Amino acid sequence: MGAALAGCLGIATVDVEVAGPDGDPDLRNWDAPVACEHRSVQGDVALSLDIYVQGEAADRPSETDLAARFAKAATTTVLYPAEEAPPSAYWAVTPDGLLTRARLELSDDEPPLYTVSAVEAPVPQLPRAAVTRFAEIVREQRPDTPVAEAFATSVEGMRQAASGLARLAFEDEIGSPIWSARDNLIVWERLIRQMESGWAPLDWYPADLYRERLEARDELAGIGARLPRDVADLLAKALEQLDGRFTAATAEDPSGSLHRELTGGSVEGLAVGWWWRRRPDPTPWAQALDVRPSMQDGP
Numbered sequence: 562m563g564a565a566l567a568g569c570l571g572i573a574t575v576d577v578e579v580a581g582p583d584g585d586p587d588l589r590n591w592d593a594p595v596a597c598e599h600r601s602v603q604g605d606v607a608l609s610l611d612i613y614v615q616g617e618a619a620d621r622p623s624e625t626d627l628a629a630r631f632a633k634a635a636t637t638t639v640l641y642p643a644e645e646a647p648p649s650a651y652w653a654v655t656p657d658g659l660l661t662r663a664r665l666e667l668s669d670d671e672p673p674l675y676t677v678s679a680v681e682a683p684v685p686q687l688p689r690a691a692v693t694r695f696a697e698i699v700r701e702q703r704p705d706t707p708v709a710e711a712f713a714t715s716v717e718g719m720r721q722a723a724s725g726l727a728r729l730a731f732e733d734e735i736g737s738p739i740w741s742a743r744d745n746l747i748v749w750e751r752l753i754r755q756m757e758s759g760w761a762p763l764d765w766y767p768a769d770l771y772r773e774r775l776e777a778r779d780e781l782a783g784i785g786a787r788l789p790r791d792v793a794d795l796l797a798k799a800l801e802q803l804d805g806r807f808t809a810a811t812a813e814d815p816s817g818s819l820h821r822e823l824t825g826g827s828v829e830g831l832a833v834g835w836w837w838r839r840r841p842d843p844t845p846w847a848q849a850l851d852v853r854p855s856m857q858d859g860p
Contacts, residue, residue, distance in 0.1 A: 565634035604675035638686040645701040696767040704754040709746040738787040748777040756810045766845035772823040811839040
């Protein structure tokens, strides 16, 4: 382990301090440029490592690069935390450089059992993990929403300028019409931003989330009558801009095939919004699983 880390970080093996949970702290080299504390765990994972790199280390790679180098040097699959909020969100990198998402779950046992329940690409050392897309990761993506932010700023300006009872019409507590308009406008703009980006960063989008975004547009269609007139005008202008971008990024679907695909029902006889009669092309939830490029030719 020490030799593998030394090679990954470009330092001598003697400059790597490797210690287990039962080691004598008085015998530790606390000044070592690199310290690796390890402990055994149960389940699909054998060891949990805490690696600390101090300023004296010759090389300070990113966590992704270090994981890939260590996986190759130690000839084993390495897991490291992803940046998203779910605690189960991890990346897995194999000795030959395959990088894919992994879902790491801990049981309530003591000690806990570590289970890799799913990956986005097959990993030889994790044969029991299901190969699937991770919808929860897509839900964590929150692209900027400048149109919705401008709407919220303008509404707040109106509220500040109002006085007395008139100001109450501009309050936006949770559940109020203004709050609902702002929240659904953010959701609608996020869909459009992700669509325009080619569904970055995952090149995929779950069908149920797309349906929820269209339902948010349904809410926006009927909320204008519940808003102060000036706010309703602001919302209409924001929607005009976003709807134009949505139209440009989608194709006509006069037969209503998208509605049937997302809801299981026909649009015949239903008063659905025009946005239900357009579809993204290609359909992002029908795309094949993608795998990150191999890192085996890298450092």
